[in-house]
Structures are given as C-alpha cells and as structure tokens.
Amino acid sequence: MGKLDTLKILLIEDGEADRMIFSNYIDDIDSEIYLESESTLIGGISFLQENEIDIVILDLNLPDCKGLDSLIQLKKQFPQIAVIVLSGNRDILIADEAIAIGASDYLLKAHLDPDRLQRTLLYNLERIKKDELLKKRYKELEQFTYIATHDLKSPLNNMIQLLEYLNGDEEERATYMEMMKQSMDSLKNIIASLTDVLELKSTIKSSPKEEVALEDIISDVLRDHNYLISEQNIEVILELEKGVKKRYNKAHLKSIVQNLVSNAIKYKGKVNPKIILKTYSSNADVVFQCEDNGLGIDLQKEGGNIFKMFKRFHKKSEIEGKGIGLSMINSIVEENGGKILLESEPNVGSNFKVFL
Amino acid sequence: MKFNKIHILDDDKISSMLLAKKIESLGFTGEIDKSFTAAEAYPKIKGPNEVLFLDQNLECCIGKDVIDQLQQIGIQGLKIILISSQFNASHEELQNSSNNIIGKIVKPFSAEEIKKLLCQ
Numbered sequence: 001m002g003k004l005d006t007l008k009i010l011l012i013e014d015g016e017a018d019r020m021i022f023s024n025y026i027d028d029i030d031s032e033i034y035l036e037s038e039s040t041l042i043g044g045i046s047f048l049q050e051n052e053i054d055i056v057i058l059d060l061n062l063p064d065c066k067g068l069d070s071l072i073q074l075k076k077q078f079p080q081i082a083v084i085v086l087s088g089n090r091d092i093l094i095a096d097e098a099i100a101i102g103a104s105d106y107l108l109k110a111h112l113d114p115d116r117l118q119r120t121l122l123y124n125l126e127r128i129k130k131d132e133l134l135k136k137r138y139k140e141l142e143q144f145t146y147i148a149t150h151d152l153k154s155p156l157n158n159m160i161q162l163l164e165y166l167n168g169d170e171e172e173r174a175t176y177m178e179m180m181k182q183s184m185d186s187l188k189n190i191i192a193s194l195t196d197v198l199e200l201k202s203t204i205k206s207s208p209k210e211e212v213a214l215e216d217i218i219s220d221v222l223r224d225h226n227y228l229i230s231e232q233n234i235e236v237i238l239e240l241e242k243g244v245k246k247r248y249n250k251a252h253l254k255s256i257v258q259n260l261v262s263n264a265i266k267y268k269g270k271v272n273p274k275i276i277l278k279t280y281s282s283n284a285d286v287v288f289q290c291e292d293n294g295l296g297i298d299l300q301k302e303g304g305n306i307f308k309m310f311k312r313f314h315k316k317s318e319i320e321g322k323g324i325g326l327s328m329i330n331s332i333v334e335e336n337g338g339k340i341l342l343e344s345e346p347n348v349g350s351n352f353k354v355f356l
Numbered sequence: 357m358k359f360n361k362i363h364i365l366d367d368d369k370i371s372s373m374l375l376a377k378k379i380e381s382l383g384f385t386g387e388i389d390k391s392f393t394a395a396e397a398y399p400k401i402k403g404p405n406e407v408l409f410l411d412q413n414l415e416c417c418i419g420k421d422v423i424d425q426l427q428q429i430g431i432q433g434l435k436i437i438l439i440s441s442q443f444n445a446s447h448e449e450l451q452n453s454s455n456n457i458i459g460k461i462v463k464p465f466s467a468e469e470i471k472k473l474l475c476q
Binding site for chain 2: 146149150153154157158160161162165179182183
C-alpha cells in the first residue's frame with residue numbers, strides 16, 4: 001500500500017473508547033499523522049476555524065448534534081475540507097445521503113481496522129489532491145477566459161467604432177485606417193500571447209526532462225544579455241553553489257532564468273544597478289534566486305496579481321513588455337511541483353526565489 | 357449638458373479619441389481633456405462641474421484605485437462615469453458605493469447612452 005504524506009486529522013467523536021480505538025489504529029499506520037480530537041460539533045467547528053486540517057472524521061451521534069445535520073453544518077462552513085463519516089449505523093440510505101451531502105466516505109465502526117483506515121485515508125487524500133488540481137485548473141480557465149474576452153474586445157471595439165469614420169476625406173480616412181491597423185496588430189499580438197500561454201500549459205508536463213546544470217543555464221542567459229548588461233552598466237554578482245543540478249526541461253529552465261534576468265534588466269535601478277544571481281540546494285529543493293535593486297513592485301497593492309496574465313506593474317510607455325512572462329514561468333514552476341516566492345519594495349528592488 | 361469640462365482617463369489612445377469624438381458629436385462645446393495614465397490625470401482634475409470618463413482597466417491600476425486616490429487628494433464634486441469593454445459584479449459594487457459615480461458605459465460607445473448620462 002502507498003504511504004501517506006504528512007496528514008492532519010480531526011476526529012469529532014464523543015465516545016472516549018471509540019476515540020482511543022481510532023487513535024490506536026492511527027498509531028499502527030506507518031505514516032506521519034497528526035490526530036486531534038473534539039467531542040462536540042461546536043468544539044470541532046471552533047478547532048477548524050483556528051487550525052488547518054486535511055480530513056475530518058465525523059461521528060454522526062454527537063451530544064450537540066444528531067444524524068446528518070452535523071455533516072450538513074460542517075460542509076456548509078468548511079466546504080473545502082474532506083469529511084469522512086464514521087458511524088455505527090449500517091443503513092445504506094444514510095450512507096448514500098451522507099455522500100450526497102458531501103461526505104468523502106462512509107465508514108462503519110464495526111468494520112474499521114488499521115488497513116481499511118489507511119486505505120480510506122490514502123484514497124481520500126488522492127481525491128483531495130485531484131479536487132484541488134481541478135479547482136485550480138478551473139480558476140485558471142476562468143482567468144484565461146476573462147482575459148481572452150476582455151483583452152480581445154478592446155481592439156475589436158475600436159475597429160467597430162473606427163469603421164464609422166471611414167467616410168471622411170482622404171486625410172481623415174488615412175488616419176483612421178492607420179488606427180485600424182494598430183488595433184488589428186494589437187489583436188494579433190494578444191492572440192499570439194494567448195496561444196503561447198496555451199501551448200506552454202499543454203506541453204509542460206509532457207516535455208522531456210534531463211539533468212541540467214544551473215550554472216550552464218545562467219551562463220547562457222548572461223551571454224545572451226551581455227550587450228544590454230554592459231551598455232547599461234549593470235553589475236552582475238554571481239553566488240552559484242558548485243554542481244547544482246536539477247532534472248528539468250532545459251528550455252523551460254532557461255525560460256525561467258531568462259525571464260527573471262530580463263525583468264531585472266528592464267526594471268533596473270536608476271543608480272548603480274545591480275543584479276545578484278544565486279543558486280543553492282536547500283533541503284530537497286534546488287533554488288534559483290534573482291535579486292535586483294530596481295523599481296520593485298508594490299506588493300501590498302499588487303500581491304495577488306503578480307502572476308496574472310497581462311499584468312504589468314510599470315507603464316508600457318516606460319518599459320516594453322506584454323506582461324505574460326511571470327505568468328508563464330509561474331506555470332512552469334508550479335507544474336514541476338515548485339513555487340516562486342517574491343519580496344519586493346517600490347524603488348528598493350525585487351528578490352525572486354524560485355524553488356525548482 | 358451641465359458640465360464645463362470632460363476628462364477621459366483611458367490608456368487606450370484610440371478608444372480615448374473615439375470617445376472624445378462621440379462626445380463632440382453630441383454638441384458638447386466645453387473642454388475635453390484626455391489622459392492616458394492616472395498620474396497624468398490627477399493634477400488636471402478640479403472637481404466641480406466636471407465629469408470623468410474612467411476606464412476600469414488602466415495599465416498599472418484599476419478604476420477603483422483612481423477613485424480612491426481622487427478621494428484622498430480631496431477632489432469634490434467630480435462626477436464619474438465608468439467605462440469598460442466588460443463589466444462584472446465588482447464594477448456594479450463600485451458604482452453603488454458612491455453617489456458621484458453616475459453611470460457606466462460599455463465599449464463600443466453609444467452616443468445615446470453618453471447623452472443620457474451627461475444630461476441627467
């Protein structure tokens with residue numbers, strides 16, 4: 001049987017003997033499981049309001065709430081938490097209704113043993129992960145759809161309106177035709193960007209991977225940007241741990257380094273611009289860090305938007321760019337099981353830490 | 357129309373020009389000022405007898421940020437019309453949050469809708 005990752009379980013059960021039996025079964029499972037318990041529904045709800053829990057095991061016969069009402073109340077307040085009902089009631093209709101209300105499973109106390117418990121927890125954990133992935137994908141689809149419809153509408157709306165003015169004299173017509181062309185170019189660019197994003201998202205998981213030395217990638221990227229770096233007198237400091245490698249798609253890894261270095265150059269500091277690139281291993285992670293003393297980002301205002309598509313933090317008139325780089329590299333990193341952390345302050349600089 | 361000056365704040369220069377043309381076609385003879393960034397707009401806005409057509413998705417901020425900033429600056433009496441290619445529930449909420457926001461218009465602009473809002 002597979003091993004469970006670290007798991008936090010809340011048992012809501014008023015029977016002391018049942019709590020002890022359950023606790024013993026948990027101890028018999030060869031995994032890191034943190035078990036908390038409450039003997040009332042109110043106690044369980046209070047606990048959940050203050051603590052993060054992966055799975056709730058719920059008895060249906062609590063002193064402050066009988067039957068499926070306790071399940072209904074829990075799912076209403078905490079729809080995202082998996083609830084497994086643990087009951088002495090063999091009635092299959094009750095079991096069906098519990099699942100319909102949103103219980104992840106229905107276990108009979110009389111049939112419970114460590115093996116069955118472990119299997120149930122394992123399967124439910126897998127289902128939770130799949131549900132979360134599905135929700136994430138749905139949210140991405142929503143965001144993509146909103147951006148696609150909103151951003152595509154802008155140039156289209158302009159074109160519709162410009163058509164009204166094409167009956168004017170030749171000079172006017174030429175002006176409006178030029179604007180039509182600009183709007184069409186804008187439309188074309190947005191479609192191209194959206195296509196890039198879709199293509200990337202659909203190929204990340206299946207892309208071939210190999211052992212890649214980060215030092216080599218950084219070297220390539222710096223070579224590509226050498227002209228800009230020297231022209232703009234940017235000091236580049238390298239703090240690269242020797243021999244740091246990661247199993248990754250080489251092009252994707254280069255894309256991550258390239259985007260961050262390119263942004264650091266674009267949004268460089270006005271005085272003594274500096275970029276610090278670091279690589280190191282931290283526990284099981286390989287980390288690439290890109291720090292600059294440039295324009296920075298107001299995270300209080302923009303924190304939730306950092307990795308949104310077409311999100312820009314500085315004027316296009318000041319700095320060119322479509323605003324999809326961070327979104328794309330975040331997709332790459334997340335699909336590979338990593339994360340990007342950002343510290344940033346306006347006019348102080350930014351520090352991107354990529355856990356690959 | 358009761359306004360002396362109309363401000364348009366939209367980072368889309370073509371859209372801004374088209375809106376200005378539509379307003380002129382309605383016979384508005386006052387000043388129409390176009391800004392493409394919030395920073396550019398703030399010093400030009402005085403408030404009384406003025407209306408601001410405010411795009412909801414500016415390059416570096418959203419419409420709500422501009423409204424909050426105008427409040428902080430202390431601009432009084434300015435009427436605001438929200439403009440966007442696409443409105444959602446948050447815009448509805450924004451519109452209901454202030455009596456100074458007198459309406460919203462979806463792009464492409466309709467002369468009748470603009471007239472209705474400017475003449476109310």
